[in-house]
Amino acid sequence: MQAHSDRMRRQGKTIAFVPTMGFLHEGHLSLLETGKAHGDHLVLSIFVNPTQFAAGEDFASYPKSFEKDAQAAENQGVDVLFAPEATGLYEPGYETYVSLESLPNHLCGIFRPAHFRGVATVVAKLFNIVKPHVAIFGEKDFQQLAVIRRMARDMNFDIKIMGAPIVREPDGLAMSSRNTYLKPEQRPAALSLYKSLVLARQMVAAGETGAAAIIEAARNLIAGFSDTAIDYVAICDPDTLDDMDSLDRPALMALAVRVGTCRLIDNMMLVRP
Template sequence: MQTVKTIVELRAILGNRRRAGERIAFVPTMGNLHAGHIRLVETARRQAERVVVSIFVNPTQFGPGEDFETYPRTEAEDREKLLAAGADLLFLPEIRNMYDPGAKTVVSVKELSDLHCGAFRPGHFDGVATVVAKLFNIVQPDSAFFGLKDYQQFVIIRTMVRDLNIPVALVPVETVREPSGLAMSSRNGYLTETEKVQAAKLYQALLNAKEAVLSGGREAYADIERQAQSFLAEAGFKTDYFSICRSSDLVAAVPEDREIVILAAARLGKTRLIDNIAFSK
């Protein structure tokens, strides 16, 4: 596995691969890799001749008071995991390579970026969209692989790719979970052992809400959301949102909608957890 730190070197290597007719798959990450990331790499490995993985802790998607400085950086361990998973190239850019000090351009996906997590983390998704657009421009992959744990992020990136005519095929990959049901996340490392047991209740709340929606009873979706928030409060969470949405555009679902995603974000101690469950009625 090659490790590259500059855009110029990366483009030269991938240009040669492209001219040789090889398909290039891309997995963007912020490092501190877990089994969910490795699933992305392994899925990409089956669909392309070359797999590129980036590790870049992107400062523009962290708000004031968030954990940019303390975000886990585990480069040595990440390299070993990527090598075992079959990655071909690791892109490790520095901030100065990714952002010119005088940069004035921001990619913003309107409306979608203001919903749900966007309402609690203003500017977060602008940072995500901007860095992903830059990485797509740098790598120019045929396909890019994203986990669905952050469903809103995937929908925003999908919309950006469509609106800007970016020639990349997006491949969603299902969330990888702990045996308890807790969605794997780099931030799970912030949880105490006791909190990890409690944290599984977030997925249980999603399963309960899904069952209530599918039952087709008289309960309004707003009532199901309130019941879920009460359940989480009793489990020790402070809920940011718990929303039953139409999966295509993440607006509030109505009974006539058939494709549903339930999105949730809640804090347990000092850790903010997100999760979701998508299904058809």
């Protein structure tokens, strides 16, 4: 992969890179479309990264569909599909990790304390292997995007980091590989995330500026479904992820909710009219 990227760079090609864990859906395909628009050589990686999963999480059962993914990549005009083995990225005795000081200590990082160390590490490694000019990540994983942007700045990666909008299913549910864990009868509970974000946006449009009131309304809506267990509902600064008390500037509303065995995340920007 490194040798191939070196050849493409010598030929003057702009490499666009979309890193994924596979089981591709329309959200991933939208990232590939963005990549094609911002580069002339498109690389997709598929790698379920073990270092971002804690004990008891779904690493072993994470959904996989490699042949289907490979066909989707070909259909989308991907030039290179890079699918390394874990032993190739983490050799015996591996001990080097990338850790951020502040951004992981918010939102999902509170509930998954080792997660973003694993994310930052594998993305840094993939950047060094693929050598892209631009890399595209989905805004559904907003904290991940913030972590990668910060890491790229701090580590002087000469890579443009782009965020792509959330892609939703027709009923509003944010697309995710983990949606396959949902049982049909859990769909209304899963939709409570999106409905709570829409409610928050409506409250802001009506003049509400207090974060506590908006969060309470969202939590009450979600808690009305018996299958839900809230990890967090937060309104925070989109750059630092620090909590905000008042919507005196654009704010990110982010939430994580367990619906049965499925942990769902979603977010939306709230902007006063």
